[in-house]
Amino acid sequence: MKSLKKLIAALALLPVLALASEGGFPLDRAPDHTRDIAALQHGAKLFVNYCLNCHSASSMRYNRLRDIGLSEEQIKNNLLFTSDKVGALMTSAMSPEDGKKWFGTAPPDLSVIARAKASEAGSGPDYLYTYLRSFYKDDTRPTGWNNLVYPSVAMPHALWELQGVRAAKFVEQKDPHEEGKTEHKFAGFEQIKPGKMSNLEYDAAVADLVSYMTWMAEPAQETRQRLGVWVLLFLFLFLFLAWRLNASYWREVK
């Protein structure tokens, strides 16, 4: 009896012990600008100008941008680079075959990338926000670029003219877990060439871009949450009525 209780207590604790932290570059938390129309519009502009050259967002229609406050006229005049129809899907001018030939792999579709990249390490936006701010110059790579979040990534630093060129400093230090081994540890960036933006401006721009991609991954999310409040209010009222109805029938049961 006592040992049975002990076994139960031990089993209940086990999942905590079973949790082990995974390696990988730690992710920064992405600022959430998804409720900020101006930020989303800025993000959309960056997305169309910098991402859509190689990537597609083939589930996304240009005219859906009306949901973030743009008129069809504005979309047509400022954002419509890869198509001439405002109802068209955001497909890249570069074909996946060319992408494979030029970069070694076809650039992934970005429609729902903000949802796909979530993991135990952080949310999808956290991943994108850190990834887009972690490129550094690396002449050993075919593109001349490397990334801390995604080492040896095939993608070059598409936003380099905004951020400028940075190098990553690494130090060799003793591995605290394994004796006699050294680990290659990141020790900060070094700005080699300034970009159009300061570091702070660049971080804010990436936050806008990531917020846009988060919105694009599920354009209905604001509608969903707004509607959800009403649905729940209705259901609580319904529950109250159902509860009273139930009570009035069961009062007579002895």
Add this chain to the structure above:
Amino acid sequence: MAFQEKKLPADAPLADKALNWIDPRFPLSATWKAHVSEYYAPKNFNFWYAFGSLALLVLVIQIVTGIFLVMHYKPDANLAFASVEYIMRDVPWGWLVRYMHSTGASAFFIVVYLHMLRGLLYGSYRKPRELVWLFGVAIFLCLMGEAFFGYLLPWGQMSYWGAQVIVNLFGAIPFIGPDLSLWIRGDYVVSDATLNRFFSFHVIAIPLILIGLVVAHIVALHEVGSNNPDGIEIKEKTDDKGIPLDGIPFHPYYTVHDVMAAAVFLIVFSAVVFFGPEMGGYFLEYNNFIPADPLKTPPHIAPVWYFTPFYSILRATTSDFMYWLMAGVAAYVALIFVRSKLRGTTKMVAGIIGLVVIVGMLVFDAKFWGVVLMGVSVMILALLPWLDSAPAKSIRYRPNWHKYIYLLFGIAFLVLGYLGTLPPTDGRTLVAQVCTFIYFGFFLLMPWWSRSGTFKPVPERVTYHPH
């Protein structure tokens, strides 16, 4: 008997006239009475008894949302992933229908697991409800099939590789395995052919069987009558009209109960649908937002949460573990010989089966036995009515220490489920192996533990406190 129609006065209400026309031709009133308005259920049901009707509610949600999804979904390897996003964006209210369906899948398992736990706690599978239970186990199997086939349809990375892993399991069966998995897939890898047949199973074959089984489950239940938290047969005490003294008409008393339960359920369900449809990656796995790529195996493939307890048992069956399993089988056979009152020939049969299993464990590899254990871990539920030999049905009148056994079993099940979502490590595998022993021990040792201890006296009538 000649066909007879009652004569109604000319000014009778139209509804009465219609019913008077239908009833001699179809037993509408009789069916309504037998199954609803004059079906006498014990009056001492508690909240655990809501999960049956909630399961029916979720079934309806799944069928209705499924019908609308099929109108827009394309079962084609090149179009499937995009068609789901098309539903999420371009189909009016498509996102709501899709989230209801994806949340409904998980809700179905939550409700059904709780429904099964209720049966376990109050001995609802015991005589005379064995068939009710067996139909229920068959429903659970269908549900697992339905979920498995449906999960391939969004054609994301997890859809694809999850299906690949599970179908490959059949390849572990000796001799016919590789051909069998080829036959299931219809191709050498999971492909368009697989997607098409899984779509067919998901929208036609399994739902048809499922609905038939649900009807059988309810008909069998209404034939023998519902169990209750006291585990007492209310039909043994009836009034002079044959109505159970502790019975109460299902309608309106339990319909109003179930409407209230439905309201509570829908609040939780809607909270997920509207505010967290991914449920932290458990209801919609993150990796499944990446289109299926047969050339890129994800580093960690985990089934959706409702399969993970059984998946954990599969993974726990490593080649080192086989010796423990053999020792377990030998000990179990020895237990049957020493401590059971079975006939000599039955004992001999058990001994031979045990020997064959142990030899089989030496001959065939651990992967095959993992598949066997995973299958048995589900199928063993069907044996419950014959494994349980407690004098009292309900946990209320069992010895107190039985509650700790149920608790231990419940925790082992949850730990297995949790471990199944994580990549394996040596430590986790060891924990899963301990839990696997607890899981099977609970069932296989039940003939002995369930009848030992001091039982409390079972009352004549149900315990009921007026509201």
